[in-house]
Amino acid sequence: MKLKRTPAERQLLARICYRAGIAKDELCRDSNKELSLAIDIHAQSVSDLVRKLEKDGLIKTQIDDKKANARTISPISQILIPYKENADRSKEIPDSKSKDFPYSPPKPESDLSGNSLDPISQILIPSKEIPYSLYKDKNLLKPSENLSKKKAVFSVSANAQTFYWSVLSIPFSEYDAWLLEWTTFCTKQQKKQKPPKLREAPPPKLVTQIKNLIESRVEGYYWTGKDGKAAQQLADKLRNAITSKRKSEGDITPCTDEDIINSLIVLLDQSAKLKEYYQFTDVPTLNSKFNEILTQLRIPRTQQAPGKPIAPAHATPEQRISKVDALFKRIDQRTGNGGGG
Structure with a gap:
């Protein structure tokens, strides 16, 4: 029985068999999203391929009556047997250190010969990139360069995230050297990685000061998560406004947290003299109307255009x-x- 499938179908079928092989009930319960992340294709493509494989008689799907979005997939036994045997062997307690690493799969049965339903090593294409999440259920170690022609080799990209599958066996005599090389490789990769750049944000101390100020001015004010986020944005706006004004006056003094708190106090006091629409109700509203309030405060009350009605x-x-x-x-x-x- 030979498979003439596309590369995507082979990867999906291999993933389903692998997940079913390690399960006690021999069922794959991965969702379309989980399968798509594992083999790096779109979730809708996974859904289409599952229906196609079921139509061809390679798998069977069943929807849970109680949960409409829950589904189980069971591969046919001819495909599943090698995966199940590999999963069972990997759980056995080894009698020596050399057998700790999973060894090569058994030879396929007579009706599974050729480029067909062998375990994952023959179903997957060696040159295809397989995401690391495909092997998240087993702690498979990184391989090394070609130590020997018969040795099992995994090649890993420069960022140590994408695995290329080749074979599943490593000579026991070379395992220690292989493990040492793998450890050295990981150490070098960790040194190459740069720490992520974090976006600068107002310190929590400033947000806490704003919270204390609002609660002291408004009795019984209930502070929520939205208020905290709005307070951060309001602090940024006040900082930018203060810095911009100082630059226009030739002042290069940096804006401090104390300057922001003092400006906020002035803003609250002055907005209380405006129309009710601009007066303080809560922090998110004050943040959203910040520019409007500044515009109103810049208009002198005593200066009205000739013939223009007074507000x-x-x-x-x-x-x-x-x-x-x-x-x-x-x-x-x-x-x-x-x-x-």
Whole structure:
């Protein structure tokens, strides 16, 4: 029985057999997403290939009645037997140190000869990159360079993340040398790796100061995770505004946390004098209206354009009375009542 499958189908079938082989009930319960991560193809492609393999009679799928998104896959016994035997052997307690590493798989049965349903070493294509997650259930070690032609060789890329499968056996006499070379390789790779660059963020101490300030000004204020995130963004905006203003004035003094807290106090005090729309309700709202509030605060109350109505929040009682009187006069003129009374 020979397989004439595409490389993607072979990888998927090998992964399903491997997962079913190490399971007690001989069933693969991996989801499409888990299978796609294991063989590095799209989840929708996995779904299509599973249906195709089931249609060809190589696997059987069953949906859980209680969980619609739970599914089990069972390969046919002819494919599964070699994987099951390998999984059982790897669990046996070795009688010597040399047998600790999984040895080569058994020869295929007579009806599995040729380029067909051998274990994973023949189903997978040696030149195809296989993600490390494919072997996450077994602690398979990294191989080395070609120590001998008959030796099992795994080749690993420069970042030690992608494995290339070749064969499954290593001569017991060369195992110690192989393990030493693998350890040396890992040590070199760790030295080459650079630490990730972390994005600078306002220190938690500053966010805590903002929290304490808000809670001291607003009795019973309930601080949530959204407030913490908004406080970080608000601190960044205040820092940028202070730094920009100092640069325009020729001042190169760095902005400190104390400057941000003082600016926030001024912002809260001044916004309380504006219309209700701009007054403080919570930290996320203050953060979202930050630019609008600054715009309103930059408009002097005493400077109004000629003929432009004064905003209700800025008008004095005398101005409001005068405006009402003018309105009544216009009404009297239209109705013919003469002067206003």
